[in-house]
Structures are given as structure tokens and as C-alpha cells.
Amino acid sequence: xxxxxxxxxxxxxxxGLERYDIDTAPGDEYLGDAEVGSGLRGYVIGLGLAxxxxxxxxxxxxxxxxxxxxIPVALIxxxxxxxxxxxxxxxxxxxxxxxxxxxxxxxxxxxxxxLVIGGSIWIMANLDHNLMPTxxxxxxxx
Amino acid sequence: xxxxxxRERDPYHLGHRGHGHAPxxxxxxxxxxxxVVGYGFWIFLLSDIxxxxxxFAAYAVLAGKTxxxxxxxxxxxxxxxxxxxxxxxxxxxxxxxxxxxxxARRSSWFxxxxxxxxxxxxxxxxxxxxxxxxxxxxxxxxxxxxFLSAFFTLVGCxxxxxxxxxxxxxxxxxxxxxxxxxxDILRRFMCFSLFWHALDIIWVALFTVVYLLGASR
Numbered sequence: 001x002x003x004x005x006x007x008x009x010x011x012x013x014x015x016g017l018e019r020y021d022i023d024t025a026p027g028d029e030y031l032g033d034a035e036v037g038s039g040l041r042g043y044v045i046g047l048g049l050a051x052x053x054x055x056x057x058x059x060x061x062x063x064x065x066x067x068x069x070x071i072p073v074a075l076i077x078x079x080x081x082x083x084x085x086x087x088x089x090x091x092x093x094x095x096x097x098x099x100x101x102x103x104x105x106x107x108x109x110x111x112x113x114x115l116v117i118g119g120s121i122w123i124m125a126n127l128d129h130n131l132m133p134t135x136x137x138x139x140x141x142x
Numbered sequence: 143x144x145x146x147x148x149r150e151r152d153p154y155h156l157g158h159r160g161h162g163h164a165p166x167x168x169x170x171x172x173x174x175x176x177x178v179v180g181y182g183f184w185i186f187l188l189s190d191i192x193x194x195x196x197x198f199a200a201y202a203v204l205a206g207k208t209x210x211x212x213x214x215x216x217x218x219x220x221x222x223x224x225x226x227x228x229x230x231x232x233x234x235x236x237x238x239x240x241x242x243x244x245x246a247r248r249s250s251w252f253x254x255x256x257x258x259x260x261x262x263x264x265x266x267x268x269x270x271x272x273x274x275x276x277x278x279x280x281x282x283x284x285x286x287x288x289f290l291s292a293f294f295t296l297v298g299c300x301x302x303x304x305x306x307x308x309x310x311x312x313x314x315x316x317x318x319x320x321x322x323x324x325x326d327i328l329r330r331f332m333c334f335s336l337f338w339h340a341l342d343i344i345w346v347a348l349f350t351v352v353y354l355l356g357a358s359r
Contacts, residue, residue, distance in 0.1 A: 025180025027241070027336045039245065043238040050231055057350060058224055061358055071358050079350035083343050090234055090339040102184055109188035113195040120199035 024098040027091055046089025053082040176329055183333040187340045190303075194344055197299060198351060201292040205356065209287035214356030217282055219273065223353045226269045227345065230304075233262035234342040241335045247323050256315050259338070263308050270301050293352065300348055303341055310334050 057078045060071055087093045093102050172178075205214065236258040243251035274294070277283065284294035314334050317327050 025177045025332065026184040027180060027332050027339075028176075039242050040239070043235055043242070046238075047231070047235045054227055054231065054346075057354055058220065061220070061354055072355055075350050075354050075358070079346050082346045086234070086339060086343045086346065090238055090342070091336060101181060105181075105185055105188055109191055112192045116192065116195045117199045117202065121202050124203040 024092075024096070024102070026093055026102045042089050042092075046085055049085045049089070050082055053078050053085065057082075176325075176332070179329045180332055180336070183336055187336060191340070191344065194296075194299070194347075197292075197296040198347065201296045201352065204288040204292040205359075207288040209289075211287040211290065212280075212282050213359065214289070214293070214352070215359055217277055218353050218357050219276075220353060220357055222269060222273055223349055226266050227349050229262045229266040229269070230342050230345050233259045233266070234339055236262065237335050237338045241331070244318075244323065244328060244331055249318065249323075252318060253315065256311060260308060260311050263304055263311070263338075267301060267304055267308070270297070274298075297348065297352065300341070300344055303344075307334075307338055307341055310337065 057075055060066060060074055060078070066074055087106070093099065093106055095103055173181075236255045240252055240255035240259060243249075243255055277290075282290055284291050311334065314327075314331050317330065321327050
């Protein structure tokens with residue numbers, strides 16, 4: 001029995017009615033008629049890309065190749081790229097037509113995360129700036 | 143009507159029209175349980191990530207407030223962090239191998255891949271506990287400064303998630319052993335693998351923001 005038959009069997013609902021595979025659960029990869037080998041290829045590509053990005057992050061710290069103040073930005077860009085690799089190759093959240101709901105939920109999550117982190121940093125930096133005008137008070141509070 | 147027809151007519155299926163079989167459940171009937179469960183668990187994971195984002199925000203705000211105590215650059219052992227990162231990344235990969243084994247219904251592959259995942263996850267937790275013990279031993283515990291409180295909350299919360307994931311992993315192995323590849327067990331395993339991969343995504347943010355940015359400060 002091929003992998004594809006299995007999947008189609010799972011796609012019947014409790015009444016035994018076909019759903020014409022309209023949606024994909026997160027984590028499920030639509031492989032079509034492909035065998036397990038192509039699924040393995042996805043995980044191997046993901047592992048390779050994630051390893052490269054991780055090594056690049058750790059390597060960046062010890063190098064003089066990049067202008068020092070630019071290192072934090074470079075690290076954050078590498079981290080976001082690696083999270084994207086994990087989402088696509090490990091969690092199989094894609095922009096494909098059968099994945100719209102999952103991607104939209106992710107977009108909402110990202111919006112909240114950006115608001116919480118960005119907003120907190122912004123507000124607290126502002127308070128810091130307004131409440132501690134002199135270096136003396138700053139050192140006292142540290 | 144085949145799957146191809148539906149996709150061609152309405153590739154993003156903005157409306158599930160024209161092929162409904164189940165009046166009273168909306169056009170086209172209810173989605174299969176596997177999709178409902180997976181989607182619900184995905185929503186849970188996203189809310190978990192939102193909770194982590196609050197801890198990240200607290201850490202980002204408090205990272206410089208060391209109260210005269212040790213800073214991140216003095217405390218962090220990046221070699222240890224690199225090993226932890228490698229362990230968690232590899233465990234995510236072996237967890238992916240386990241889900242391939244489940245799809246192929248190969249129980250021997252499944253047990254080997256899950257055992258590897260457990261060993262890698264457990265070594266991650268042991269390394270993290272060792273790091274915590276070292277820090278507390280040199281008077282850099284969570285009560286030392288606002289920076290360290292935020293650090294232990296954020297990293298410890300991730301560690302707790304991994305520990306819970308390890309228990310869930312053992313449960314899944316036992317359930318597949320006792321009950322086989324039943325539909326409900328397969329749904330639970332899908333949720334477990336999503337959880338495990340999501341933990342690795344949070345660790346990517348964590349080692350970048352806490353350890354690498356902390357060491358470059």
C-alpha cells in the first residue's frame with residue numbers, strides 16, 4: 001500500500017465521505033504519490049540549512065568580518081531565517097493552497113509577538129530615557 | 143469529481159461550494175478530525191509562543207539591569223550552548239524521522255528514532271541543569287539581579303517545556319507499543335511532533351537573543 005493511499009484513507013471523515021483533500025493539518029506534508037524517500041529529503045534539507053544558519057550565527061560572534069554594531073542585526077536576521085527553515089521543512093507550514101488556515105493563524109501569532117516584544121522594548125526604552133536623565137542616577141539604579 | 147477538479151476551480155478554496163454532501167454541517171461537511179485536531183493544536187502552540195514572547199520582552203528590557211552582579215558575557219559558556227543547540231536540532235530531525243516511520247507504519251524505525259530523540263532531548267536538559275547549577279554555585283542565582291530573574295524565567299520555562307515533551311515522548315512510545323497505529327494515537331503523535339518542532343523554534347530565538355546577543359554585549 002503506498003503512502004498516498006494511506007493519506008487518502010485518513011482523509012475520509014467519520015461518515016466515510018470523501019473531503020477531496022481540501023485542507024492540510026499542520027505538520028502533515030502533502031506528498032502526492034511520492035514515497036517516504038521524498039519526505040526524508042525535506043527533513044535532510046531542513047537539517048542542512050538549519051545547521052548552516054546556526055554555525056553562521058556562532059561564527060559571527062568571533063569574527064571581525066562584520067562591522068561590530070551590525071552583529072546584533074545580523075544575528076537576528078539569521079535567527080528569523082532559521083525559524084523560517086524550521087517552519088517550512090519541519091512543521092510543513094507553507095503558503096500552499098491547502099495550508100491557508102495554518103499560515104493565517106501563524107500570521108496572527110507573529111503580529112502579536114511583534115507587538116508584545118517591540119512595544120515593550122519601545123515603551124521601556126522611552127521610560128528609561130525620561131526617568132534617568134543623568135549618568136549618576138543611572139549608575140545608582142543599576 | 144476528483145481532488146484535482148476542486149483545486150483547479152478554486153485553488154485557494156475561498157468558498158467550499160458546489161460539492162457539499164452533508165447538509166447542516168456547512169457546505170462540504172465537517173473537516174476530518176485529523177485536520178481539526180492539528181489546527182487546534184497549532185493554535186495552542188501559537189498561544190504558547192505568544193506567552194514566550196512576553197518572557198522575551200521582559201528579558202530584553204531587563205538584560206542590562208545586573209545590579210552590580212555578573213553580566214551575561216561573564217556567565218555564558220558558548221561552547222555549552224553550541225552543544226545544547228546541536229542536541230536539540232538533531233532531536234528535531236530524529237523526531238521528523240519518527241513521523242516518517244509512522245507514515246510508513248514501520249514500528250522498528252519509529253522506536254529507534256524516538257529513542258534517539260529522547261536521548262538528545264535528555265542530554266539537552268542535563269546540560270541546561272548543569273549550567274544552572276554552575277551559575278547558582280557562583281552566586282548568580284535568580285535572586286541576584288533583575289537580569290538573572292528574567293534569564294532563569296525565560297530559559298527555565300523553555301526547559302520545563304522540553305521536560306514535559308520528554309514525558310509525552312515516552313507516553314507516545316508506550317501508546318504505539320500498546321495500541322498500535324490507531325487513528326487516535328496517530329493524531330496524538332502528530333500533536334507531539336508539532337510540539338517538539340515548536341520547542342526547537344523557540345530555542346533558536348532563545349540562543350540568539352539570550353546567549354549570542356548577551357555575549358556580544
